[in-house]
Amino acid sequence: MNKNILYIAIAVIIGLGAGWLIFGNGSSDSNKNMSEMSEHDHSGETENQMWTCSMHPQIMQPEAGDCPICGMDLIPAESSAEGLAANEIKMTENAMALANIQTTIIGNAETSDDDGMISLSGKIAQNEENNTVQASYFKGRIERLNVNYDGQQVNRGQLLATIYAPDLVAAQQELITAASLKTSQPALYKAVRNKLKNWKLSDSQINAIEESGTVRENFPIYATVSGTVSEVMAAQGDYVNQGQPIVKLSNLNSVWAEFDSYENQIAQFKVGQKINITTNAYPNKEFEGTISFIDPMLNNATRTVTVRATLKNRDDLFKPGMFVTGKVKGATQTMENTLSVPASAVLWTGERSLVYIKTNPNEPVFEMREVTLGNRSGENYQVTAGLDNGDEIVTNGTFTVDAAAQLQGKKSMMNQQLMQDESAMMGDMEMSFSNSFSTEFNKVLPSYLKMKDALVASDAGQVSAFAKATSKKLKETSTNDLGKMEKQHYMKSIEMLDAIATNENLENQRAHFVILNENIVPIAMNIENSTNYYVQKCPMANNNKGAVWLSTEEEIKNPYYGDAMLTCGSVINEIK
Numbered sequence: 023m024n025k026n027i028l029y030i031a032i033a034v035i036i037g038l039g040a041g042w043l044i045f046g047n048g049s050s051d052s053n054k055n056m057s058e059m060s061e062h063d064h065s066g067e068t069e070n071q072m073w074t075c076s077m078h079p080q081i082m083q084p085e086a087g088d089c090p091i092c093g094m095d096l097i098p099a100e101s102s103a104e105g106l107a108a109n110e111i112k113m114t115e116n117a118m119a120l121a122n123i124q125t126t127i128i129g130n131a132e133t134s135d136d137d138g139m140i141s142l143s144g145k146i147a148q149n150e151e152n153n154t155v156q157a158s159y160f161k162g163r164i165e166r167l168n169v170n171y172d173g174q175q176v177n178r179g180q181l182l183a184t185i186y187a188p189d190l191v192a193a194q195q196e197l198i199t200a201a202s203l204k205t206s207q208p209a210l211y212k213a214v215r216n217k218l219k220n221w222k223l224s225d226s227q228i229n230a231i232e233e234s235g236t237v238r239e240n241f242p243i244y245a246t247v248s249g250t251v252s253e254v255m256a257a258q259g260d261y262v263n264q265g266q267p268i269v270k271l272s273n274l275n276s277v278w279a280e281f282d283s284y285e286n287q288i289a290q291f292k293v294g295q296k297i298n299i300t301t302n303a304y305p306n307k308e309f310e311g312t313i314s315f316i317d318p319m320l321n322n323a324t325r326t327v328t329v330r331a332t333l334k335n336r337d338d339l340f341k342p343g344m345f346v347t348g349k350v351k352g353a354t355q356t357m358e359n360t361l362s363v364p365a366s367a368v369l370w371t372g373e374r375s376l377v378y379i380k381t382n383p384n385e386p387v388f389e390m391r392e393v394t395l396g397n398r399s400g401e402n403y404q405v406t407a408g409l410d411n412g413d414e415i416v417t418n419g420t421f422t423v424d425a426a427a428q429l430q431g432k433k434s435m436m437n438q439q440l441m442q443d444e445s446a447m448m449g450d451m452e453m454s455f456s457n458s459f460s461t462e463f464n465k466v467l468p469s470y471l472k473m474k475d476a477l478v479a480s481d482a483g484q485v486s487a488f489a490k491a492t493s494k495k496l497k498e499t500s501t502n503d504l505g506k507m508e509k510q511h512y513m514k515s516i517e518m519l520d521a522i523a524t525n526e527n528l529e530n531q532r533a534h535f536v537i538l539n540e541n542i543v544p545i546a547m548n549i550e551n552s553t554n555y556y557v558q559k560c561p562m563a564n565n566n567k568g569a570v571w572l573s574t575e576e577e578i579k580n581p582y583y584g585d586a587m588l589t590c591g592s593v594i595n596e597i598k
Contacts, residue, residue, distance in 0.1 A: 072084060072098075073085060073086050073087070073096035073097065073098060074096060074097060074098075083096060110381055110387050110388065110389045110432070111387070111388055111389070111423070111426055111427045111432050112385065112386060112387045112388075113386045113388070113423070113426055114386070115386065117426070118386050121419045121422040121423075122418060122419055123386075123416060123418060123419035123422060123423060124416070124417055124418035124419065125380050125414050125415060125416055125417060126364070126367075126414065126415060126417045127412060127413070127414045128361055128362070128363055128405075128409060128411070128412070128413055128414075128415060129361070129411055129412065139349045139350065139351055140287060140290055140349065140350050140351075141347060141348070141349055142281035142282065142283060142297075142329065142347070142348040142349070142350065143281065143282060143345070143346075143347055143348075144279055144280050144281030144282060144329075144345075144346050144347075144348060145279075145280055145342075145343060145344065145345055145346065146277050146278070146279055146280075146301075146333075146340045146341060146342050146343065146344040146346060147277065147278045147279075147280050147342055147343075148252065148272045148274070148277065148278070148342050149272075149273070149274075149276045149277050149278050149332065150278075152249070152272065152273035152274075152275070152276060153249075153252070153270065153271065153272050153273070154246075154247050154249065154270070154271050154273075155255075155267045155269075155270050155271075156182055156243070156245060156246065156267070156268050156269050156270075156271060157265050157266060157267050157268060158183075158185060158243060158262045158263070158264060158265070158266050158268055159221045159222040159243070159264065159265075160185065160187045160189060160190050160221045160241070160264055161187060161188075161189055161261075161262065161263050161264045162185040162186050162187030162188065162189075162190070162241075162261070162262065163185065163186045163259070163260070163261050163262075164183050164184070164185055164256060164257070164258055164259060164260050164261075164262060164268075165184045165185060165186050165240050165258075166183060166184040166258060167182075167183045167254075167256065167257065167258040167268075168180075168181050168182055168183060168184075169182050169183070169251055169254065169269050170254055170257075170258070171251065171254065172251050172252060172253065172254065173250060173251060174250070174251040175249075175250055175251075176245050176248060176249055176250070176251060176269075176271055177245065177248045178245055178246065178247055178248045179244055179245060180244065180245045181242050181243075181244055181245075182242075182243045182244060182245050182268060182269060183242070183243045183256075183268055184240045184241070184242050184243070185240065185241055185242075185243060185262070186239055186240050187241055190218075190221060190241055191237055191238075191239060193214070193217055193218055193221070194218075194231050194237045194238065195237055196214050196217075197214050197215065197218060197228065197231055197232060198231070198232065198235055198237070200214040201232045215228055222243075223241070243268070245271070247271060247273070248271075248273065249271030249272050249273040249274070250271065250272050250273070250274050251269055251270070251271060251272075252270050252271065252272040253269070253270040254268075254269055254270075255267040255268055255269060255270060256268045256269070272342075274335055274338065274340075274342075275334070275335055275336055276332055276333065276334055276335055277332075277333050277335045277340045277342065278330050278331070278332060278333070279297075279299055279311055279330070279331045279332075279333055279340075279346050279348065280328050280329070280330050281297075281328070281329045281330075281331075281346075281348050282324065282326040282327075282328065282329075283316075283326060283327045283328075283329045284325065284326055284395075285320065285325050285326070285327070286396055286406075288316075288327055290350070291313060291316055291329055291350060292313070292316070293313055293314065293315065293316060294312060294313065295312070295313045295350060296310060296311075296312060296313075296350075296351075297310070297311050297312070297313055297331050297348045297349065297350045298310060298311075298348065298349045298350075299311055299331070299333070299346050299347070299348050300346065300347050300348075300349075301340075301344055301345065301346045301347070302345060303339075303341075303344060304339065309333060311331035311332065311333050311348075312331060312332065313329060313330070313331050313350075314330055314331060314332045315328075315329075315330040316328075316329055316330070317329075317330075329348075331348070361404070361405040361409055361410075361411060362402045362403065362404055362405065363377065363393075363402065363403055363405055363409070363415060363417075364401060364402055364403075364417045365401050365402065365403060366401075366417055366418060366420065367415050367416060367417045367420060368393075368395070368403060368420075369420055369421070369424060369435045374392055375392070375393050375394070375395050376390055376391065376392055376393070376435055377390075377391050377393055377408075377409070377415050377416070377420070378390055378391070378415060378416040378420055378423045378424065379391045379409070379413055379414065379415050379416075380414040380415065380416070383414065388416065388423050388427075390424070390427065390432075390433050390434060390435070391408055391409065391415075392408055393405050393407065393408030393409055394406045394407035394408055453505075453507065453508050453511075453544065453545070453548040454505065454508070454548070455504075455508065455545070455548060455549045455550075456503045457550065458500065458503075459499065459500065459501075459503065459504070459549070460549035460550040460551075461550075462498070462499040462500065463496075463499060463545065463546075463549055464549070464551065464552045464553070465495060466492060466495045466496050466499065467546065467553070467555075467572070469488055469491045469492040469495055470488075470492050470542065470572065471572070471573070471574060472484075472488045472491075473485055473488035473489050473492055473522070474571055474572070474573065474581050475579075475581075476488055477528075477531065477532060477535060477581035477582070477584070478579045478580065478581050478584055478588070479584065480528060480584040480585065482526045482527065482528045482531060483526060485522060485526075485528070485531050486522065486523050486524075486525070486526050486531070487523075489519045489520075489522035489523040489531075490519075490523035492519050493516055493519035493520050493523060496512070496515060496516055496519065497516060499512075508545070510541075511541040511542070511544060511545055512541075512545070514537070514541040515538060515541045515542045515545070518534045518535075518537050518538035518541070519538060521534045522534045522535065522538070532563075532581070532582050535569075535571070535581065535582070536563065536564045536569040536582075539569065539570050539571050539572070540570075542572075543557060543570055543571075543572060546572055546597060547595070547597055551597055551598070553574060554574065554596065554597065554598055555572050555573065555574060555596075555597040556572070556573045556574070556575070556576055556593050556595070556596055556597070557570055557571075557572060557593070557594055557595035557596070557597065558570065558571055558572075558573055558578060558591050558592065558593050558594065559571075559591055559592060559594045560580050560582050560583070560587075560590050560591040561590075561591075562582075562583075562587070562590060563580075563582035563583070564582075569582060570594070572597075576593060578590070578591040578592065578593075
């Protein structure tokens with residue numbers, strides 16, 4: 023019995039030992055492997071994965087969730103975007119090679135082979151000093167128009183049109199009658215002849231009428247000058263008055279070459295200066311002209327001045343509308359601190375000039391930079407602001423880099439994100455309002471807030487009604503002590519409120535609401551307020567330019583989109 027118990031105890035001990043050897047060690051190894059895998063997953067994905075918004079790529083968060091601006095679900099961000107500034111982009115070496123993107127380190131400008139030549143772009147235009155208008159000398163109906171299309175060549179004395187003129191018929195009858203009385207009443211006879219001469223009838227025509235004794239119904243009009251038809255101003259069958267234009271002629275024996283000169287180049291030009299002109303039509307020819315006119319008025323839209331040269335065109339080489347390039351030797355002095363960039367590096371967006379700068383010398387990382395250009399010298403532009411000596415810029419493939427920036431939602435030529443803070447901009451407006459105006463204006467804002475809530479609810483009828491009420495209260499506010507800028511904001515606010523009140527199209531109401539807030543919010547920020555207000559902004563409104571509004575609640579309720587994007591926006595300022 024004791025021996026059996028001993029055998030059983032030994033067997034149990036041996037079994038436990040074998041179990042530990044088989045399962046215990048394996049479990050330890052398994053736990054070790056699981057621990058290593060867990061650590062790997064944590065470091066490789068959880069810690070490094072960033073999340074962004076497809077509509078607002080500037081948002082970067084370490085975990086998934088909603089966009090704090092528009093409320094959309096965040097998506098995983100590309101790992102290649104790590105460590106980049108807000109408007110920097112990174113391209114792969116393969117993309118750089120395929121697009122043939124080349125960069126150049128810029129330095130101080132050196133004297134070019136053009137020796138200070140300034141390049142200008144322009145067009146050939148008609149010499150308006152040689153333009154004439156052929157008019158009808160008497161009232162009547164055009165029976166036949168011999169010149170009826172633009173570009174037709176007309177010689178002096180050529181028949182332009184034939185006109186039936188009732189007044190001229192009566193005058194001929196007077197001539198025939200007066201001819202029989204010319205001995206007894208010479209003064210009357212002479213007056214009748216002079217009357218016909220004033221209608222541009224020649225002596226031979228008058229004598230033919232007098233000798234034949236018959237009245238002509240249709241009379242010809244002849245060209246008084248030679249030229250090319252630039253505009254036909256009447257049609258066959260039209261009734262024309264005395265002096266009414268029939269055709270406009272341009273003498274193209276001389277033409278104008280009109281060039282656009284930038285504001286900072288005006289001092290380089292003067293009347294009488296020689297200019298060398300080339301055109302794509304005759305690439306191997308160079309024509310010499312003389313500057314005959316510099317427009318005293320600056321074009322506000324393009325910030326340019328027209329520089330004009332008169333060219334002889336007896337061989338009919340120049341056609342109005344033809345593009346030309348002019349080179350003028352200006353008084354430009356190359357300065358040691360002047361930078362020069364190739365023309366291929368510059369992108370144009372109306373009034374702005376842009377280049378792409380390589381921000382990391384060891385990696386293909388680029389950022390858009392706005393620059394101020396000076397004169398053009400050959401194929402280079404002088405840069406007066408925006409770049410420093412030693413900067414590396416893209417000189418070939420600039421459009422490809424810009425396209426990559428646009429696709430990544432970064433600042434680009436076609437996606438110009440405004441980096442200014444609207445609240446700071448509005449706060450910087452120096453406005454002054456009296457206590458009485460502030461008191462009365464505070465009575466206006468409750469109606470404004472009701473209108474804003476109606477826009478949130480997308481109720482166009484209520485928006486119109488509250489806009490009318492707001493406008494009425496605002497018009498009752500005294501404006502006697504308002505300054506010029508303050509009154510402009512006041513009047514514009516009334517104009518927009520009236521536009522909203524008379525238009526029940528919700529999209530149009532919201533478009534006017536944008537401009538209303540650009541004027542009414544600065545007023546609210548500069549008066550003594552009886553209530554706290556939040557200045558809120560939706561970056562997607564106003565065609566992605568952003569738009570603001572006032573609210574007494576910190577919670578975002580977007581009046582520009584309503585339920586479609588109710589929480590899109592953020593508080594950008596608080597008015598105490």
